[in-house]
Amino acid sequence: MIALSDYLILSSIVFCIGLAGIFINRTNIIMILMCVELILAAVNTNFIAFSFYGSDLAGQIFVFFILTVAAAEVAIGLAILTLMYRNRGSIDIDVTNTLKG
Amino acid sequence: MEFTSILFYVFSLFFVGSSLVMITSRNTAKAALWLILTFFSAASLWLLLEAEFLAITLILIYVGAVMVLFMFVIKMLDTEASTLRAQFTRYLPLGIFVSLVVIVQMALVLNAGPFDLETVGLPDKHGPSYSNITAIAQQLYTIYVYPFELAAILLLIAIIAAITLVHRTQVNSKKQNITEQISVQAEDRMRFASFKKNSTKESK
Incomplete structure (x- = not known):
């Protein structure tokens, strides 16, 4: 049978893949946003696994709110991305160095 | 297996x-x-x-x-x-x-035994009449009703923020300019034109 630790290890592996994705694709903001979604999926799997094995629905409700916040975050993030492309003509992270002084 | x-x-x-x-x-x-x-x-x-x-x-x-x-x-x-x-x-x-x-760190910690099947066993099986959606709804609309409404407000804020961020004001659209309307003077609206009497008669 599948134990809780299997789910936890699986979600930590996917979490680290998302983390490595941010390191690898650090110049492409869209890829960084998608890696953040990957990390959120891993964390949500963690929540649901604990909710199932602990017989407590609070974890699933927390995942529901995480999904809501993540959808709002993606909408605003992509809006900012569109604005950045309109103003600078590129979505390269190295172009956004206005605050560097 | x-x-x-x-x-x-x-x-x-x-x-x-x-x-x-x-x-x-x-x-x-x-x-x-x-x-x-x-x-x-x-x-x-x-x-x-x-x-x-x-x-x-x-x-x-x-x-x-x-x-x-x-x-x-x-x-x-x-x-x-x-x-x-x-x-x-x-x-x-x-x-x-x-x-x-x-x-490696997570695998070492998790394989040490706090979350394996002996410690955290499988939960009891639900009956055939159990509905996950009903169970979630019963908690979501009672205990978590205020977070639920806060989530709705958050989504509204996200809609407004996304629209105001990317909305481009159109140049040729017909809209009111309130400041211009308030600060208007009588001279701006009415123009006195002087015509010669002869020219008006000739036109008739």
């Missing part, structure tokens, strides 16, 4: 494999498609964990709305120029190192 165990390993294979392909793919549109496969396998894993409502929600919201939004932005913006200049190999060793350290 039980059938659910086989399903778990198959879905985990797709989950890990498609996310690996996603982070290493150079084309952002292809990466978005791989992320969709990742979400589908995550939803299948959630179905194994008897979270049916959230699995359907993940597919509906993430694959149906969020990833379509991603595809729109990827196709509208010129993403190829930035991916070509991406320094792929420069940060690859650092990323692999950090991920491996975290994975």
Whole structure:
């Protein structure tokens, strides 16, 4: 049978893949946003696994709110991305160095 | 090996494999498609964990709305120029190192035994009349009703923020300029024109 630790290890592996994705694709903001979604999926799997094995629905409700916040975050993030492309003509992270002084 | 165990390993294979392909793919549109496969396998894993409502929600919201939004932005913006200049190999060793350290640490901690089957056993089986959606709704609309409404307000704020950020004011649209209307003087509205008497008679 599948134990809780299997789910936890699986979600930590996917979490680290998302983390490595941010390191690898650090110049492409869209890829960084998608890696953040990957990390959120891993964390949500963690929540649901604990909710199932602990017989407590609070974890699933927390995942529901995480999904809501993540959808709002993606909408605003992509809006900012569109604005950045309109103003600078590129979505390269190295172009956004206005605050560097 | 039980059938659910086989399903778990198959879905985990797709989950890990498609996310690996996603982070290493150079084309952002292809990466978005791989992320969709990742979400589908995550939803299948959630179905194994008897979270049916959230699995359907993940597919509906993430694959149906969020990833379509991603595809729109990827196709509208010129993403190829930035991916070509991406320094792929420069940060690859650092990323692999950090991920491996975290994975090994987590595996060591989790395999030590606090979460295995002897300590945390399988929960009791639900009867055939059990509904995950009903159980979630009973908690969501009673205990968590204020967070639920706060989430609605948050989504409203997100709508307003996204629209105000990207909305471009049209030049040729007909709209009121309030400051101009208030600060208007009588001379701006009425113009005295002087005509000669002869010229008006001739025109009739």
